[in-house]
Amino acid sequence: MKALVYHGPGNKAWEDVPDAAVQEPTDVVVRVDTTTICGTDLHILHGDVPAVTDGRILGHEAVGTVVEVGDAVRGFSVGDRVLVPAITKCGRCEYCGRGMPSHCQTVGGIGWIFGHLIDGAQAEYVRVPYADTSLYAVPHGVSDRQAIFLADSLPTGYEVGVLAGNVRPGHTVAIVGAGAVGLAAVLTTGLWGASKVIAIDTNKFRLEKAIEFGATDAVEVGPGTVAEVTALTDGLGVDVAIEAVGYPETLLTAASLVRPGGTIANIGVHGTPVEIPMQDMWIRNVTLTMGLVDTVSIPTLLKMVAGGRIPAEKMGTHSFTFDRIDDAYDVFANAAANQALKVVITPS
Numbered sequence: 001m002k003a004l005v006y007h008g009p010g011n012k013a014w015e016d017v018p019d020a021a022v023q024e025p026t027d028v029v030v031r032v033d034t035t036t037i038c039g040t041d042l043h044i045l046h047g048d049v050p051a052v053t054d055g056r057i058l059g060h061e062a063v064g065t066v067v068e069v070g071d072a073v074r075g076f077s078v079g080d081r082v083l084v085p086a087i088t089k090c091g092r093c094e095y096c097g098r099g100m101p102s103h104c105q106t107v108g109g110i111g112w113i114f115g116h117l118i119d120g121a122q123a124e125y126v127r128v129p130y131a132d133t134s135l136y137a138v139p140h141g142v143s144d145r146q147a148i149f150l151a152d153s154l155p156t157g158y159e160v161g162v163l164a165g166n167v168r169p170g171h172t173v174a175i176v177g178a179g180a181v182g183l184a185a186v187l188t189t190g191l192w193g194a195s196k197v198i199a200i201d202t203n204k205f206r207l208e209k210a211i212e213f214g215a216t217d218a219v220e221v222g223p224g225t226v227a228e229v230t231a232l233t234d235g236l237g238v239d240v241a242i243e244a245v246g247y248p249e250t251l252l253t254a255a256s257l258v259r260p261g262g263t264i265a266n267i268g269v270h271g272t273p274v275e276i277p278m279q280d281m282w283i284r285n286v287t288l289t290m291g292l293v294d295t296v297s298i299p300t301l302l303k304m305v306a307g308g309r310i311p312a313e314k315m316g317t318h319s320f321t322f323d324r325i326d327d328a329y330d331v332f333a334n335a336a337a338n339q340a341l342k343v344v345i346t347p348s
């Protein structure tokens, strides 16, 4: 089979590799019908994730068809359409038991193993461990182009942003950074009845998308950002400030927008320390949350997509076939300049 193989920082190749095969009785093999690229894949290619070594197949998001089933698998059969989520879970360990499979002890101490600790989904086929507890059947009426964004970006925006931020009816919400994950938070914030969803970004295209995705206000980043958001919230600041970039400045912007008693929900993947102004924050009863997605909201999100409440397909702005996966990476790596959100990659 062919797959996208990592060969050290800056190097990857779409090349021939041994076929994916069942190794444990709890495995299945899935033919990849649709996959996509995550910001984390770009971090890997920059050499920021040393656990990913030369020879690893990249990718942790797929929609596909089961083609081989291990002897112990009960919930899936050959021919089933499935969503392969970013997080793999045994379903039985301490953290799976707490609903936190992002830290599944059985699969490696972290639930994100595809394209990280084991071979991933940017390939013609992928081996899926613990298939019964990890895979989700794709309901009729949900297309591959919708389901693919439920593997990672939508659950991340929803769980680490909207749910961790504790958005409730009537709340005002600011989303700092309207890239794919920020827009996933925009798409799912409305489910909780936020009265205002304020998208903040430097890029006009992304702000237009944010309005299209359900934001009530768009604020272009500038010296007046905090004043503008404060004015939109009757001088109070927002109930929930969601950070979806991962830089010190953007986290501090989120912190400066939140009202006393509010929540800062950090989604961004940070690579450097952040000096947090605790001297100002402690007295304002602010909560700061952060985390790796668990993807446990996927069943809920699949129902909301099937019911027409979340237009997940809008996340996909560009389409490529496997043989053009290098072009897909180039477009995604310069997403803002290319007016791209997420790319959709299919066999043909």
Ligand SMILES: [Zn+2]
Pocket: 038, 039, 040, 060, 086, 152
């Ligand atoms: Zn990801």
Ligand SMILES: [Zn+2]
Pocket: 089, 090, 091, 092, 093, 094, 095, 096, 097, 101, 103, 104, 105, 106, 107
């Ligand atoms: Zn587990």
